[in-house]
Amino acid sequence: LVGVITDGTAVLGLGDTGALAGKPVMEGKAVLFKHFAGIDVFDIEVYAHRPQEFIETVMRIAPTFGGINLEDIAAPHCFEIEQALIEQLDIPVFHDDQHGTAILIAAGLLNALEIQGKDLETAQIVVLGAGAAGIAAVRLLCSMGAHKDHILVIDRKGVIHTGRKDLNIYKWGVAADTDKRTLADAMDGADVFIGVSGPDLISREMLASMADKPVVFALSNPVPEIRPEVACSVRDDLVMATGRSDYPNQVNNVLGFPFIFRGTLDVRSSRINEAMQIAAVHALKKLTHEPVPQSVLDAYGLDSLESGPDYILPKPVDPRLRHVISPAVAKAAIETGVARAPWPADYPPIQDV
Numbered sequence: 504l505v506g507v508i509t510d511g512t513a514v515l516g517l518g519d520t521g522a523l524a525g526k527p528v529m530e531g532k533a534v535l536f537k538h539f540a541g542i543d544v545f546d547i548e549v550y551a552h553r554p555q556e557f558i559e560t561v562m563r564i565a566p567t568f569g570g571i572n573l574e575d576i577a578a579p580h581c582f583e584i585e586q587a588l589i590e591q592l593d594i595p596v597f598h599d600d601q602h603g604t605a606i607l608i609a610a611g612l613l614n615a616l617e618i619q620g621k622d623l624e625t626a627q628i629v630v631l632g633a634g635a636a637g638i639a640a641v642r643l644l645c646s647m648g649a650h651k652d653h654i655l656v657i658d659r660k661g662v663i664h665t666g667r668k669d670l671n672i673y674k675w676g677v678a679a680d681t682d683k684r685t686l687a688d689a690m691d692g693a694d695v696f697i698g699v700s701g702p703d704l705i706s707r708e709m710l711a712s713m714a715d716k717p718v719v720f721a722l723s724n725p726v727p728e729i730r731p732e733v734a735c736s737v738r739d740d741l742v743m744a745t746g747r748s749d750y751p752n753q754v755n756n757v758l759g760f761p762f763i764f765r766g767t768l769d770v771r772s773s774r775i776n777e778a779m780q781i782a783a784v785h786a787l788k789k790l791t792h793e794p795v796p797q798s799v800l801d802a803y804g805l806d807s808l809e810s811g812p813d814y815i816l817p818k819p820v821d822p823r824l825r826h827v828i829s830p831a832v833a834k835a836a837i838e839t840g841v842a843r844a845p846w847p848a849d850y851p852p853i854q855d856v
Contacts, residue, residue, distance in 0.1 A: 512577035522548035540761035601639035610787035632700035702726030766832030770842035782835035
């Protein structure tokens with residue numbers, strides 16, 4: 504049993520709606536958990552004006568659950584809330600807007616860079632948006648080999664650099680030592696753009712100024728930072744992803760959280776650590792290179808689908824997701840000592856990713 508818990512301060516596409524108005528999204532999340540991973544959920548909406556109130560509420564009800572999915576909580580409070588709960592509870596606590604999004608970005612980006620003949624270690628990366636998803640993505644990419652000095656993060660005031668005096672501790676952690684100050688400055692010569700911000704913020708000129716064979720993840724929903732039809736009219740050498748299902752390469756958290764929690768719960772893990780997150784990244788990356796089942800092709804009305812510029816992540820209806828991601832996450836939990844039960848004997852053996 505998982506608790507999907509929110510304070511309604513950052514509801515998908517709507518912002519700070521408040522706890523009650525966030526309930527339909529939480530109920531939808533519960534349906535996805537059940538449908539894709541067979542996990543039961545209570546959705547819980549909390550009226551809390553301060554992080555400590557929210558933390559105390561969750562701690563008091565935590566014995567009800569085997570895991571907690573924090574959802575739609577605004578930055579910077581989301582970082583404080585998650586860390587406090589991880590430290591004080593002995594069940595997995597996972598803020599999906601941070602880590603779920605970061606895992607999907609990392610998996611898609613590894614495949615996109617491979618297609619473009621580039622690598623994570625040397626890529627110049629621009630991240631537009633310094634909230635939960637943006638900061639978590641930077642942290643995970645750096646853990647996987649991206650160079651911090653090659654990443655520029657932009658908020659509403661421009662590039663987050665070490666000379667700024669207005670940074671909280673979370674933004675300071677992604678601050679760069681650079682003389683670039685604007686989004687346009689950052690985009691000039693960049694290999695990768697990751698947008699987790701707002702609609703139509705990237706101009707044609709900015710896109711044109713990027714390096715050869717760029718990767719563009721415009722993930723703002725429902726309107727991306729630059730629309731694919733606009734981007735493709737400017738560049739014919741890009742690999743592009745959005746957060747929408749009506750374009751190729753949807754970066755959709757449903758590819759992650761149901762199966763991550765399934766693997767976590769299967770071995771009674773006390774947390775979802777970074778090794779488990781990276782295992783999920785590699786499982787997703789690998790699955791994209793496998794032959795696509797006919798059921799997936801039928802669902803999308805396609806004759807064929809294979810790894811390439813229009814297929815850098817699996818489709819959400821792919822039945823293999825549970826059987827690939829969950830065991831990989833469970834294996835990482837066992838290897839890092841946070842599992843409290845073995846892989847169930849009546850499950851298929853875990854395969855190496």
